[in-house]
Amino acid sequence: MATSIGVPVPGSLTTAMVSNFDARVPVTIRPRTHEIQIGPHREMPKHKRHHFVPQMYMRLFARPNENYVGVYVIDRGKFIPKAPIRGQACRDYFYGKNPCVENAFGAIEGHAAQIFADTVEHNRLPTPDSEEHEWLIFYLGIQHSRTMGAAEQHNERSEKLAKAMLRRKAELEDDRRILDALDKVQIRRTNAVAEVVRYATIGASLLTDLTFVLIRNESDALFIASDTPVVLHNRLYENLPISVIGYANIGLQLFLPLGPRLALFGYDAGAYAIEGRDSDVVSVDNPAQIRLLNDLQWEAAHAVLLGYPDTPPDQFSSNAAYWKLRRQSGRTVFREEIVERSPEEVRTRHGSGHIPYAITLDLEFVRTILPTPSTLGLYEIPPVRDPACIARVEKALEAMEVWDAKRRGPV
Numbered sequence: 001m002a003t004s005i006g007v008p009v010p011g012s013l014t015t016a017m018v019s020n021f022d023a024r025v026p027v028t029i030r031p032r033t034h035e036i037q038i039g040p041h042r043e044m045p046k047h048k049r050h051h052f053v054p055q056m057y058m059r060l061f062a063r064p065n066e067n068y069v070g071v072y073v074i075d076r077g078k079f080i081p082k083a084p085i086r087g088q089a090c091r092d093y094f095y096g097k098n099p100c101v102e103n104a105f106g107a108i109e110g111h112a113a114q115i116f117a118d119t120v121e122h123n124r125l126p127t128p129d130s131e132e133h134e135w136l137i138f139y140l141g142i143q144h145s146r147t148m149g150a151a152e153q154h155n156e157r158s159e160k161l162a163k164a165m166l167r168r169k170a171e172l173e174d175d176r177r178i179l180d181a182l183d184k185v186q187i188r189r190t191n192a193v194a195e196v197v198r199y200a201t202i203g204a205s206l207l208t209d210l211t212f213v214l215i216r217n218e219s220d221a222l223f224i225a226s227d228t229p230v231v232l233h234n235r236l237y238e239n240l241p242i243s244v245i246g247y248a249n250i251g252l253q254l255f256l257p258l259g260p261r262l263a264l265f266g267y268d269a270g271a272y273a274i275e276g277r278d279s280d281v282v283s284v285d286n287p288a289q290i291r292l293l294n295d296l297q298w299e300a301a302h303a304v305l306l307g308y309p310d311t312p313p314d315q316f317s318s319n320a321a322y323w324k325l326r327r328q329s330g331r332t333v334f335r336e337e338i339v340e341r342s343p344e345e346v347r348t349r350h351g352s353g354h355i356p357y358a359i360t361l362d363l364e365f366v367r368t369i370l371p372t373p374s375t376l377g378l379y380e381i382p383p384v385r386d387p388a389c390i391a392r393v394e395k396a397l398e399a400m401e402v403w404d405a406k407r408r409g410p411v
Contacts, residue, residue, distance in 0.1 A: 048092050048093060049086075049090050049091075049092060050090060050091060050092070050093065050094035050095045050102060051088075051089055051090040052089055052090065052091065052094055052146050052147045052148055052193070052227070053088070053089035053090075053143075053147065053227055053229060053306075054105070054109045054112075054113075054143075055085050055086060056109050056112070056113040056116075057109075057112075057116070057143075057225075057229065058085045058088060058089065058225075058306060059085060060116060060120065060257075060258055060259040061225060061259055061260060061306055061307055061308050062085065062308075062309070063308075063309060063310075066309075067084060067085045067086065068081075068082040068083060068084060068085065068309055069083055069085050069088060069306055069307070069308075069309065070082075070083065070306065070307040070308055070309045070310075070311050071083040071088055071304050071305070071306060071307075072224075072304060072305040072306075072307065072316040073303070073304055074301060074303060074304060074305065074320070074323075074327075075303065077317065077320055079311075079313040079316050079317070081309045081310070081311075081313075082309055088227075088304070088306070089147075089148075089227045089304070089306075091148065094148075094193065095146075095193065095194065096191055096194055101194070101197075105142070105146070108135070108138065108139055108142055109139075111132075111135040111139065112135065112136065112139040114132075115132055115135065115136050115139075116258055119214065119258060119262070119264075120258055120259060120262055123214060123216065123262070123280065123281050124214075124279070124280050125212050125213075125214060125264075125280045134208070136212075137204055137205070137207050137208050138201075138204050140204065140207060140230055140254065140256065140266070141200045141201075141203060141204025141205075141207055141247070142197060142200055142201070142204065143229065143230045143256075144200065144230040144232070145193075145196040145197045145199075145200035146193060146196075146197050146200075147193075147227060147228045147302065148193075148227060148228075148302045148303070149227065149228040149300065149301070149302035149331070150193060150196050150228070151192040151193035151196065152192075152302065152331070153331045153332055153354070154189065154192040154193075154195060154196050155187075155188050155189055155192045156330060156331060156332045157332050157334070157352045158187065158188075158189050158192070159186070159187040159188070160332065160334040160352065161334070161350055161352070162187050163182050163187065164334070164336050164348070164350065165348075166178060166182060167179065167182055168346045168348060170182075171346075172344070172345070172346060198400075199397065202393055202396045202397055202400065203247055203393055203397075204247070205389065205392075205393060206246075206247035206248045206386075206389060206390070206393060207247055207254070207266065208389075209268075209385060209386055209389070210252065210254060210266040210267060210268060210269075211266065211267055211268075211269040212264060212265065212266045212267075212280075213265050213267075213274055213277055213280060213281070213282055214258075214262055214263070214264060214265070214280050214281045214282070215262070215263040215264075215265050215281075215282055215284055215293070215365075216261065216262060216281050216282070216283045216284065217260070217261045217262065217263070217284060217290055218283050218284060218285040219284060219285050219286060219287040219289070219290050220287055221287035221290040221291055221294075221315065222260040222261070222290070222307060222308055222311050222315065223257040223259065223260050223261065223262070223263055223290060223293065223294065223307075224257065224260075224294050224297055224305050224306060224307040224311065224315070224316075225256075225257040225297055225305070225306040225307070226297040226298075226300055226301035226302070226304065226305050226306060227301060227302045227303055227304050227305075227306070228297075228300040228301055228302055229256055229257065229297070229306075230254065230255075230256050231254070231255045231256070231296040231297065231299075231300045232245035232252065232253065232254055232255075233245065233252075233253045233254075233255065233296060233357065233359070233361055234249060234251045234252055234253060235251065235253060235272070235361050235362075235363075235366065235368060236250065236251030236271050236272075236368060236370060236372075236373060237249075237251055237373065237376075237382065238357055238360060238361070239356075240356060240375065240376060241333065241356055242333050242353040242354065242355075242356060242376075243353060243354035243355065243356055243357055244376075244382045245354055246382065246384070248384040248385055248386065248389065248390050249382050249383070249384060249385070250268060250270070250271055250370070250373075250382070250383045250384060250385050251268055251271040251272075251370070252266075252267070252268050252385075253265070253266065253267050253268070253272070253361070254266035254267070255293065255296055257293075257297070259308075260307065260308040260311070263293065265282075267366070268385060270369075270370070270385065271368065271369065271370045272366050272367065272368055272369060273366075273367045273369050274365055274366060274367075275364070275365045275366070275367055276365055277365075282365050284364075284365065286364065289363060289364055289365075291319075292359070292361065292362070292363070293363075294319075295319070295323075295359050296359065296361070298319060298323045298327070299323075299326075299327070299357070299358055299359055301327075326358045328355060330355070331354060331355055332352050332353065332354060332355065333352060333353050333354070333355055333356075334350070334351075334352045335350065335351045335352070335378065335379070336348055336349075336350050337349050337350075337378075337379075349379070351378075351379050
């Protein structure tokens with residue numbers, strides 16, 4: 001059954017995604033661990049291990065009938081050619097208490113697994129506007145939002161905002177105790193990943209107007225993936241102080257490797273044209289271009305890279321020194337501006353987003369057909385592809401908030 005905005009999500013699945021939240025947000029402060037938790041308190045679920053990159057996806061990088069994948073641990077600089085898939089890209093109780101969330105992910109992954117199997121075997125994509133195409137779009141949005149990296153970015157934004165507000169309040173009240181403590185505590189949301197996924201269940205529909213093509217790798221280099229495999233980029237808006245990678249932004253590009261020899265590429269057809277496309281496929285035999293696409297995974301990865309077990313270890317080690325200097329522990333840009341100040345009150349506005357790209361994505365088969373845009377103002381909202389679609393999504397998000405408030409009752 002499809003929702004009103006064109007994403008086929010069974011009602012029970014939507015409920016499972018949303019019901020792992022609580023509009024009431026208690027705060028727990030643990031001084032001994034210097035940790036503040038914002039969000040509902042949950043008990044442990046019955047199923048312990050939650051994969052934020054599905055096992056079915058990682059098997060695209062395994063040998064036939066084997067359950068091993070190559071793993072490069074970034075911090076240790078070590079390549080493990082035969083790492084058991086079941087132990088990768090997972091964390092205990094990552095999705096919280098509600099087992100319905102894991103069940104919902106399983107349903108999404110089941111559809112995606114069938115699509116990927118057909119895509120890899122036949123080098124073809126689902127027909128646009130088909131049910132399979134809509135399930136692919138939904139999977140991409142959910143996968144992008146369900147990872148450790150996505151949760152950490154959400155936590156980072158929340159921490160920067162909370163500390164900025166607490167700092168202004170403490171300055172007004174001349175509270176040195178708070179001011180001295182702010183840099184010594186860590187603020188984290190109890191259910192960060194669930195909050196991001198919640199909005200992706202509806203926001204994924206903003207990806208429906210992207211055009212998709214398969215990149216067939218005919219070079220002697222192999223595609224790699226990471227524990228954050230769906231990567232967003234925007235060639236049109238490179239070299240800005242912030243990354244323009246909102247789902248609805250003009251110039252958006254989306255990449256997902258589908259094994260060592262194939263990758264999915266989604267793009268704004270109003271901003272780019274593909275050279276040398278044959279049906280659903282564009283072939284690339286230049287290893288430098290494959291390495292450039294792999295750089296997207298290096299930039300996005302949280303902790304590990306994934307690859308075919310036979311990937312030469314030097315394909316990872318040769319890039320490690322380069323990316324060690326460019327990978328940043330912080331992934332978000334936060335801005336604060338004082339709008340009005342008095343002895344009793346300080347009014348501020350804030351903005352945040354993803355850090356600027358470290359990659360110039362000059363792909364030989366992609367031609368930019370829009371003129372170079374003017375530099376965005378400090379708080380200027382980047383242009384979008386379809387304002388009407390955004391309006392529908394905002395309306396759906398508002399309806400979800402109302403439904404959730406009614407379901408939970410008064411705070």
